[in-house]
Amino acid sequence: MFRRNNRQAYPFGDVGVGDDRDIEVRRLEQESRRHFWAEARLLARDLAVALMIATLVIVFVVQPVKVEGSSMLPRLHGGVAEDANREGEEHSDRIFVNKLIYYGLPRLERGDIVVFWFPDEPSKSYIKRVIGLPGEVVHACDNHVMIDGRALDEPYLDPQRNVNRYSLGRQSADSQMMCEPRVGCQSCVYVKPYHYFVMGDNRDNSSDSRSWGLVPEKYIYGKALFRYWPPSEASVIRHEGEE
Secondary structure: OOOOOOOOOEOEEOEOOOOOOOOOOOOHHHHHHHHHHHHHHHHHHHHHHHHHHHHHHHHHOEEEEEOOOOOOOOOOOOOEOOOHHHOOOEOOOEEEEEHHHHHOOOOOOOOOEEEEEOOOOOOOEEEEEEEEOOOOEEEEEOOEEEEOOEEOOOOOOOHHHOOOOOOOOOOOHHHHHOOOOOOOOOEEEEOOOOEEEEEOOOHHHOOOHHHHOOEEHHHEEEEEEEEEEOHHHOEEOOOOOOO
16 A cells, blocks of 8 residues: 655756766766866966066066175175174175166166176176266265266265265276366266266275276166065165255
8 A cells, every 4th residue: 555665866856867868977076186186287387487477587677686895884784783782793685686777777877776797807796876977077075076066965975984085096098088176176087978987885995986997887787676685674775866
């Protein structure tokens, strides 16, 4: 009278996988494995693209540089810390420089901090500040700089590091012939086209254009952009000069 119902109950109502041979059956474990490897391939691809872009940026756009020496104090440190609380501790700033400056993007301005190959020994790199631009006459007058007869405002200098009197030193013959020292000035130099006159901010302890001459434009390969080390002093390196 009461017959047992042996009919199989389907998980999706009255539709079973045997009713349609075209139904695709997916199992959770297989799907999770398939998605894992698919995501892993996508991640590897994205990492490869990111690495390639980073390499191109480092080669053509920006470059990390370690500051060495004390010629750019107090703006940039390179060497042993002067702070009494950190005496003897190495304190070398590390900065990013804009390499597009080598291609004239943007043009160099007075007050820019630049890195360049040392003209007398191109295997070495120096970091200094642009003072004289092509076509200008630079005068040294009682530890002050004048450009084309006008006093240069240099707010980045520390008076305690600019005590000793200095002249503009060694220059080429044509540079000396195209300028005459003004009254009260020790020396002058004409900045030739495609050359720059550079100086360190620590004037009492800097080897720069005063002693070895002008820097050819083609030797300048970077402009200081950002200090990333030490982290506590990370900051954008602002332009300090004439607007």
